[in-house]
Amino acid sequence: MQLELRHLQAVLRIAEAGSLGGAARRLGVSQPALSAQLRRIERVTGGDLFVRGQDGVVPTALGQFVLDRARRVLSEMDALGAEARAFSKDGPLRLGCILLVLLDGLLAETDLEMSGREIAVDLEDSVTALARMLGAGRYDAIVYGEVNDHEVPLPEGTSARTLIPKEPFCVRLSARHPLAALDRVDLADLAGETWMAPVEEDDGGPEALTAACAKAGFSPSLRYRITDRKMHYDLIAAGRAVSLSQPTAPTAAGTVLLPLVGTPVTGRIRLAWNRSALSSAEAEQLYRAAARAYVANVDANPFHRRWWDAHPEVHPVLD
Structure with missing residues (x-):
């Protein structure tokens, strides 16, 4: 499996929500489905991206690295969409x-x-x-x-x-x-x-x-x-x-x-x-x-x- 934008968005939502359950609700998927997706993403990245704590999930060092890059990539894609839209007013x-x-x-x-x-x-x-x-x-x-x-x-x-x-x-x-x-x-x-x-x-x-x-x-x-x-x-x-x-x-x-x-x-x-x-x-x-x-x-x-x-x-x- 190769990482796609939707995978980066899922990782970002988990970090923002602080829990798999909260992220699943925001993404409109079930928690088991999101958990399975996270495991597939972690196999690609080579390690755990989050650890469970008393207050939810917390990014690991690898997770923080992936999050930093994900934010950068998604920001660039957002800018691309907005700028491309500006050229088409019809x-x-x-x-x-x-x-x-x-x-x-x-x-x-x-x-x-x-x-x-x-x-x-x-x-x-x-x-x-x-x-x-x-x-x-x-x-x-x-x-x-x-x-x-x-x-x-x-x-x-x-x-x-x-x-x-x-x-x-x-x-x-x-x-x-x-x-x-x-x-x-x-x-x-x-x-x-x-x-x-x-x-x-x-x-x-x-x-x-x-x-x-x-x-x-x-x-x-x-x-x-x-x-x-x-x-x-x-x-x-x-x-x-x-x-x-x-x-x-x-x-x-x-x-x-x-x-x-x-x-x-x-x-x-x-x-x-x-x-x-x-x-x-x-x-x-x-x-x-x-x-x-x-x-x-x-x-x-x-x-x-x-x-x-x-x-x-x-x-x-x-x-």
Whole structure:
């Protein structure tokens, strides 16, 4: 086997995450698969790259040597992609997103704002991957979320703008749930429930949910992690799980959305773009399109409309 860029990226992710499990989640693979890949890489490099410690994995001397070279090689490849992209302005605008509610209306709004510009959209379930691919020139712009105080580091050569600085996460329950008739739900009353794990692993969501539940006196039982919306909603409607949700989420048969007492988990939505690929005017157009797509969903749930009207400071700037 010869070393490839994906192998260097895997080694780098392991070092960044500090554990095989964390790296596997960021890479979107299983931990056993990543462990097997690491063993193959180590056979090529001639020795162990990491040792396990009480706080996770730590690079060996050989591992540090490989990491230093990997960072250099990957940085050069990122620069190559970004610089090559700068020579080609006639292709489609390449937009990377996580699974946000506003995505449903974003394409229509973008067509209105950027008439005549072809747009290609890809979905990712890792904010870290989105940011890296933005820097590498794979995407011209990305739309992503951050939960509570989490901040996603962005690569050089990019700019970012906050679309929605704060939105209160709510909870989706089965319509047959004993709490479904309430106006709002106390998180502590959901201590015995099975929870849908957040789809994104690196936007601060898992940590925010765990911390909020700990403050409410329990540890959440995370059983399902499902990106398919219909399957997600069907499991909740059947009473098999509950989940955190954006307040602009659509209604789904057999489920209800309710705000949480005290707003223990909040989200933030941001737009970032590669300055070599998008002009300031184009970034402004994309901002307006995304903002209008979000605002169009504010009335999806009456409780969010009330919250939205009471917090004009979070409204996007739409001249």
